[in-house]
Amino acid sequence: xxxxxxxxxxxxxxxxxxxxxxxxxxxxxxxxxxxxxxxxxxxxxxxxxxxxxxxxxxxxxxxxxxxxxxxxxxxxxxxxxxxxxxxxxxxxxxxxxxxxxxxxxxxxxxxxxxxxxxxxxxxxxxxxxxxxxxxxxxxxxxxxxxxxxxxxxxxxxxxxxxxxxxxxxxxxxxxxxxxxxxxxxxxxxxxxxxxxxxxxxxxxxxxxxxxxxxxxxxxxxxxxxxxxxxxxxxxxxxxxxxxxxxxxxxxxxxxxxxxxxxxxx
Numbered sequence: 001x002x003x004x005x006x007x008x009x010x011x012x013x014x015x016x017x018x019x020x021x022x023x024x025x026x027x028x029x030x031x032x033x034x035x036x037x038x039x040x041x042x043x044x045x046x047x048x049x050x051x052x053x054x055x056x057x058x059x060x061x062x063x064x065x066x067x068x069x070x071x072x073x074x075x076x077x078x079x080x081x082x083x084x085x086x087x088x089x090x091x092x093x094x095x096x097x098x099x100x101x102x103x104x105x106x107x108x109x110x111x112x113x114x115x116x117x118x119x120x121x122x123x124x125x126x127x128x129x130x131x132x133x134x135x136x137x138x139x140x141x142x143x144x145x146x147x148x149x150x151x152x153x154x155x156x157x158x159x160x161x162x163x164x165x166x167x168x169x170x171x172x173x174x175x176x177x178x179x180x181x182x183x184x185x186x187x188x189x190x191x192x193x194x195x196x197x198x199x200x201x202x203x204x205x206x207x208x209x210x211x212x213x214x215x216x217x218x219x220x221x222x223x224x225x226x227x228x229x230x231x232x233x234x235x236x237x238x239x240x241x242x243x244x245x246x247x248x249x250x251x252x253x254x255x256x257x258x259x260x261x262x263x264x265x
Contacts, residue, residue, distance in 0.1 A: 001043070005034055006208035007215045013047040014054065014219025018178065018227050020117055020157025020239050021246075023051070025106055028151045029250065043209060045189050050213035052185045054220030055178055058228075062179060073130060077176070080135045081142035081159075082183045088146030089187075096149050107254055109152025110247030114240040116153075116161045121236045124164025129172045137166040145180065152247075155181065156227075157239070174231040178224060 012030060016023035027044050056063060066074050089096070098104075128137065144162030148155040156177050163173030 001036060001205055001208045003208055003211050005036065006043075006212040009043070010047055010050060010212035010215030011219050013044075013212070014051055014216040014221075015223050016154075017048070017051040017181070017216075017220060018054075018156050018223040020113065020154045020160055020236060021243060022110065022113055022148075022152050022154035022157065023048075025109055025113075025152030025154070029106055042204065043212065045185075046209045047212050047216045048185045049189055050216030051220035052182060053213075053217045054224055055181055057217075057221055058224045059175065059178060062175065063182075066179075073133075074179070077130075077133060077135070077138040078180060078183060080138035081145065081176075081180050082187075084139055084142035085146045085149070085184060086187065088143075089149055092149070104254075105150060106152040107247045107249075107251030109150055110243045110250060113152065113154045113157050114243035114247065117157055117236040117240045117243070120161035120164040121240075124161070124167075124170075124173075126164060126167030126173075127169050128167045129169050133168060133172070137163070137168060140166040141176070141180065145184065155184070157236075160231075160236075170231050171228070174228055 009027060009030060012026045013023050016026045024044065027047070062074075066072065066078075069075070141159050141162040144158040145155060147153055148158035159177040159180055160173055163176060164170065168176070
């Protein structure tokens with residue numbers, strides 16, 4: 001992998017992880033276009049660690065409070081939201097790996113995320129903050145996050161939608177979504193790191209990984225701050241329109257033109 005490719009993919013990861021447009025879907029899409037499908041999943045996980053660093057930097061005060069109160073409500077909610085995602089990931093690991101390697105469901109997943117955002121925007125007018133939030137809200141968000149394991153379905157978009165549809169306040173739903181990325185990304189990194197060690201680390205290109213991680217961290221910081229401001233004032237409909245257009249273009253190529261993707265249906 002060339003350094004400019006690594007930097008570009010780091011930019012895509014940093015921007016798309018926190019905007020509700022699916023970083024995994026965009027990474028799969030551009031890796032397909034660049035011909036980088038083989039062995040790219042470990043690189044993807046490392047890019048996610050870059051955006052995890054961004055979460056720690058931007059939400060440092062929130063994280064310190066959680067660490068000081070490890071049995072507090074925020075930690076309990078995060079655990080309850082993580083459990084459904086872990087169960088889904090373990091049950092569907094093989095088909096999910098296949099989906100990442102082929103990009104088969106990208107077009108459909110982009111469109112699904114767009115629909116999800118529209119529904120959440122229309123019906124998600126809750127006012128619950130931390131004090132009012134219940135474990136059922138967290139479990140709902142965790143199930144939505146499990147759906148987002150499919151590339152093209154946005155993790156931040158799904159968890160945000162799950163929070164809004166379960167009655168959470170928009171700002172709290174966004175912050176909880178970003179905090180929930182911490183155990184999710186760490187879990188994925190442990191699993192992929194284990195696979196990488198078993199496969200041998202000699203073939204891994206560490207310089208492109210370092211470049212990609214650095215770029216994803218910096219752009220992730222910008223994206224989180226942008227999204228926290230935007231969620232208070234603006235609608236998510238613009239993201240839906242973008243995803244509908246992107247999904248339609250990917251489907252057209254997959255089903256008709258086959259310029260970038262092999263026939264998958």
